[in-house]
Amino acid sequence: MNISPYFFYGFGGIAIACSLLVILKKNPVSSAFSLVMVFFSFAGIYALLDAHLIAALQIFVYAGAIMVLFVFVIMLLNADVPSFDLGRTHLGMRAVAGVLISMILALFIWAFKKTPLTPAIAQFSSENIEAAGGNTLVVSELMFSEYILPFELTSVLLLAAIVGAVAIAKRKLATGRF
Amino acid sequence: MLLKKKKGFLQELYLIEIIKGLMITMKNMLFAPKVTIQFPEERRNYSDRYRGMHYLKATNGVENCTACMLCPTVCPAECIHIEAGERPDKEKYPVKFEIDLLRCCFCGMCEEACPKDAIKLSNIYEMSTTYREVYDKQFLLEQRGNK
Amino acid sequence: MDILDWIEVGSKTALLVVVLLQVVPIMVWVERRGSALMQNRLGPNRCGPLGLLQSLADVVKFLWKEDPVPGHVEPFYYVLAPLVSVVPAFMTFAVIPVASSIQLGGRVLQFQVADLNVGLLYVFSIASLGVYGIIMAGWASNNKYTMLGSLRSSSQMISYELSMGLSVIGIIMTFSSVKLGDIARQQGELITHVGPLILPEFLQLPKWGIFVQPLGFLIFLVAVFAETNRLPFDLPEGESEIVAGYHLEYGAMKFALFMMAEYLNMTTASGLLATLYFGGWQLLPGMAWILGALQGAFGLTGLSAEWLRVLFEATSFSIKVGCFMWLFVWVRWTLPRFRYDQLMDLGWKVMLPLALGNIFITAILTYYGWV
Numbered sequence: 001m002n003i004s005p006y007f008f009y010g011f012g013g014i015a016i017a018c019s020l021l022v023i024l025k026k027n028p029v030s031s032a033f034s035l036v037m038v039f040f041s042f043a044g045i046y047a048l049l050d051a052h053l054i055a056a057l058q059i060f061v062y063a064g065a066i067m068v069l070f071v072f073v074i075m076l077l078n079a080d081v082p083s084f085d086l087g088r089t090h091l092g093m094r095a096v097a098g099v100l101i102s103m104i105l106a107l108f109i110w111a112f113k114k115t116p117l118t119p120a121i122a123q124f125s126s127e128n129i130e131a132a133g134g135n136t137l138v139v140s141e142l143m144f145s146e147y148i149l150p151f152e153l154t155s156v157l158l159l160a161a162i163v164g165a166v167a168i169a170k171r172k173l174a175t176g177r178f
Numbered sequence: 179m180l181l182k183k184k185k186g187f188l189q190e191l192y193l194i195e196i197i198k199g200l201m202i203t204m205k206n207m208l209f210a211p212k213v214t215i216q217f218p219e220e221r222r223n224y225s226d227r228y229r230g231m232h233y234l235k236a237t238n239g240v241e242n243c244t245a246c247m248l249c250p251t252v253c254p255a256e257c258i259h260i261e262a263g264e265r266p267d268k269e270k271y272p273v274k275f276e277i278d279l280l281r282c283c284f285c286g287m288c289e290e291a292c293p294k295d296a297i298k299l300s301n302i303y304e305m306s307t308t309y310r311e312v313y314d315k316q317f318l319l320e321q322r323g324n325k
Numbered sequence: 326m327d328i329l330d331w332i333e334v335g336s337k338t339a340l341l342v343v344v345l346l347q348v349v350p351i352m353v354w355v356e357r358r359g360s361a362l363m364q365n366r367l368g369p370n371r372c373g374p375l376g377l378l379q380s381l382a383d384v385v386k387f388l389w390k391e392d393p394v395p396g397h398v399e400p401f402y403y404v405l406a407p408l409v410s411v412v413p414a415f416m417t418f419a420v421i422p423v424a425s426s427i428q429l430g431g432r433v434l435q436f437q438v439a440d441l442n443v444g445l446l447y448v449f450s451i452a453s454l455g456v457y458g459i460i461m462a463g464w465a466s467n468n469k470y471t472m473l474g475s476l477r478s479s480s481q482m483i484s485y486e487l488s489m490g491l492s493v494i495g496i497i498m499t500f501s502s503v504k505l506g507d508i509a510r511q512q513g514e515l516i517t518h519v520g521p522l523i524l525p526e527f528l529q530l531p532k533w534g535i536f537v538q539p540l541g542f543l544i545f546l547v548a549v550f551a552e553t554n555r556l557p558f559d560l561p562e563g564e565s566e567i568v569a570g571y572h573l574e575y576g577a578m579k580f581a582l583f584m585m586a587e588y589l590n591m592t593t594a595s596g597l598l599a600t601l602y603f604g605g606w607q608l609l610p611g612m613a614w615i616l617g618a619l620q621g622a623f624g625l626t627g628l629s630a631e632w633l634r635v636l637f638e639a640t641s642f643s644i645k646v647g648c649f650m651w652l653f654v655w656v657r658w659t660l661p662r663f664r665y666d667q668l669m670d671l672g673w674k675v676m677l678p679l680a681l682g683n684i685f686i687t688a689i690l691t692y693y694g695w696v
Contacts, residue, residue, distance in 0.1 A: 029464055030402065036457065056446040064453025065483070071460055072479050075472065134442030136503050193543075196660065203659040207362040214367040 004048050011048070015041035032071045039063040053135040224301050229286045231302040232277050234318040235295055241319055242296035245272040249288035249297055257281035258288060258297075275315040279305065329432070337438045341418055345589060350380030352588045352650060359651075360658045383581075390577035395466075398574060402465035407575065407582035410458020414589035417451045420444050421596045422506045424606045424638035427631045436606075436635065437506060444504040445497065448597060449490055452552065455590060456482045459554075459561060459571045462583070466574035474570025477665065478561035481551060484672035485558075489548035491680035495541040495687040496534055496601050508534075509605030519695065534602035540683045542602045544676055549594040551672070554587065556657040560665055595649035596642075603645050606638035 014037065021034035039062045046055035132138050143151050215222055224230075235242045245262035257280075263273035288297045300321075305311070354369070354377055361368025372378035394400055419438035426435040441447050456479050463475020497503055500511045515529040516536060535542045551558040562570030572583045599605060608616065616637045620630050663671070 027399075030399075033402065033457075033461065052441055052443045053446065056441075056443040056450045060446060060450035060453060064450055064456075065486075068453070068456055068460070068479055068483060071464075072476065072483075075460070075464055075476060134504075136443055136446070196656075199659045200655055203363045203655065206365060207359070210365050212362070212367050213365050214361075216367070216370075 007048055008045060011041040011044040015045070028074050029071060032067060032074060035070075036063050036067050039067065051135065053139050224303070226301070228301050228303070229284045229289075229299040231300050231305055231321065232282075232288075232313060232318060233298055233300055233321050234275065234315065235298055236319055241271065241275075241315075242294045243272050243275065243292075244270050244294055244296075245275075246270075246293065248291045248293065252287045252291040254285060254287065255281045255283045257283075272315060275318060277313040277318065279311040279313060333432075333434070334438065338419075341438060342415060345415060345418060345592060348592050349585050349588045350384065351377075352591065352654075353380045353383070353584070355651070356654050356657075359654045363658045387578050387581040392577035392579065395574055397467050399465040399467060402461050403574070404579070406458050406462035406465055407579045407586070408458075409461055410455060410586040411582050411589065413451045413454045413458075414586045414593060417448055417593040418596060420447055420505050421593070421600050422509050422605055423642050424635045425510065426506075427628075427635055429628075435506065436639070440504055440506045442504060444502075444506075444508075445493060446503060448505075449486070449493075452593075453482075453486055455552075455586070458583075458586065462575065463571040466571070468574055470567040470569070471571050471573045473567045474561045474563075474573070477567075478554060478571060481554075481558065481560055481668060481672070484669060485548045485551035485676070488544055488672065488676035488680045489552060491677070491684060492541045492544035492548065493601065495538045495683050498684075498687050498691050499534075499537050505600055505605070509600055509607065512604040513607050531604060531607065533604040533607070538602065538683070538687070540679065541687075542598075544680050544683065545602070546598065547671075547676060549598065550653070550656070551668075553590040553594050553653075555591065555653055557660040557662050558668060559662060560668060563662070591650060591653050592646065595646045595653070598649050599642060599645035605645075606642045608637060608641050609644065612637055612641055 018034045018037040018041065022031045022038065025031045025034060039058060043055040043058040043063070046052075046058060243260075245260050247260060247262070250256070250258040250260055257278040259274065259276045259278070260272045261274035262270055265271050284299065286299055289299055297318075302321075357379070358368040358370075358376065369376040369379040372382050394403060420441055422435070422437040422440070424436040426433050428434075459478045460475045463471040463473075463478070466472075496508065500508045502508055502511070512531065512533050514532045516524065516532050517529060518524060530536045550556075554561050562568075562572070567573075572580055575583060616634060619625075620633060625633060
């Protein structure tokens, strides 16, 4: 994969540009569409790292399902009014936010500088995974044997969240008042 | 009143019903006679009393019309315009006989009113043009429809 | 990846795109002639033999029509939407195998653009993107009808994607692979036994998906109809209630792109149906005999025999795909449409439980080694 750096810079650049668009766009729907593009570029980067399963799931789950629901809800609510108005914020607050952001950025840069450039991937190198039967097989075997408990706990957590959402949404129904 | 027929289990499943429906369309596609009339080659047969394009009847090369003005009078759309004149033999005749096709509603009243059997409506129905057509006397005399 | 790989991938992609582009006008013609014949009409029969060039005339018309962008739309997304709906339709076909691979001078030439090891997941992830074109079109057109059409479409697609994905899990469990190439290859085997019962020779069916997963096939078929927005699930458009739905504001080539996307989606869906449930490139009954006879008659050996086999396999695959495409057209001109609540009822109350039940049964049967 001798040309992957160019692809990486391409996808990375698109990801950054579209992330900026997400927060800069006035219209919530176009922000959401930009976010879809961000997910796409992430999927591209995952695919470059030979993590095809994660790339497919990234598109399938995030871009294909969650963002569709997002856009759906935004369009249903017709949320045209921006929730955030730059002119209304206090000057001091803005300064604090700026300092915080630059601190986080510095933290990121420091963290990345500290990490070795070639991380130890041990047994999970692309060749080993390919030999063991491919991405999907390896991930699913691990997920349903060694990590079965966290996996099931996560699904229970999600179920609890769904039940909670229904309970909150239908509270009026339960008390009999519409 | 909407009557709900009682359906059996297989009908509730719909699958077999759908296949039956598919068979019906397939039968129609393969075996049913096609009703399309392919226009320029095949034509629909209209009744003889169909009121299509107008024409003026002539006897021995002279139009029957005597410019009696009955047809412009009876015309509900006021689409007939006649200017009367006199021939050397003191016979009245139309110098101008024009039918404004945009106004004509093909009611056929002119045909009924005409005492001389001069104006008639033919079976021709292909009259579409890209301009505002006015039939003049020359045209009306020359085109004889399918009569 | 060396230069030969790039050439291989590039030429395969180009060939695929070109072939798929040819499918669209032919399908439009089939749809128009087929519907006409079913309604006791004749359909377009003037342009070229049997009216085959009618689609070409349509294309020329679409190309030369004025293509304005209405004043009240969101111009960027308005223009983007038709493209967004066309591209995924092309992309999905990349993982569908057209024929089995052949050995070509030390290289294995596969007749699919990419045999990804996420196969089916890739198909579903790309298929789930098709809805963006519709949503984008509906929203960017800034019109009540388009908005309603795209809302309907997105909720419909989300509902049926679930049962579509779940119905295929049965196939994945049976063939224990998500690679479409593997799935197609395994369908060449025979069903030798049902549980403890060993079948006699004449009863041995090929291990096609439809024989091992009949319920899964039905669910997938219905879900695919809903996913491609074809009748009886064409709720996103509807003359009497929301005019043309999401593509109401589009004209000329942009509208043609939406139409292309519809037919391409149909093609991809048919390809998937053939690959997953009808043996993919496996030869149809009788074709193996003809192939053997031909190879024997011309004394073909080695590479030329292989190429003939590839040709036969591709033909077999095309016939299967063609049959499904015809089914799409046939069903469209037979069934009336659903009402929207009926559509949702079917999706959530019938298809989803059935798909889950199918997984459950398949899991038990697979565990005891019955299939």
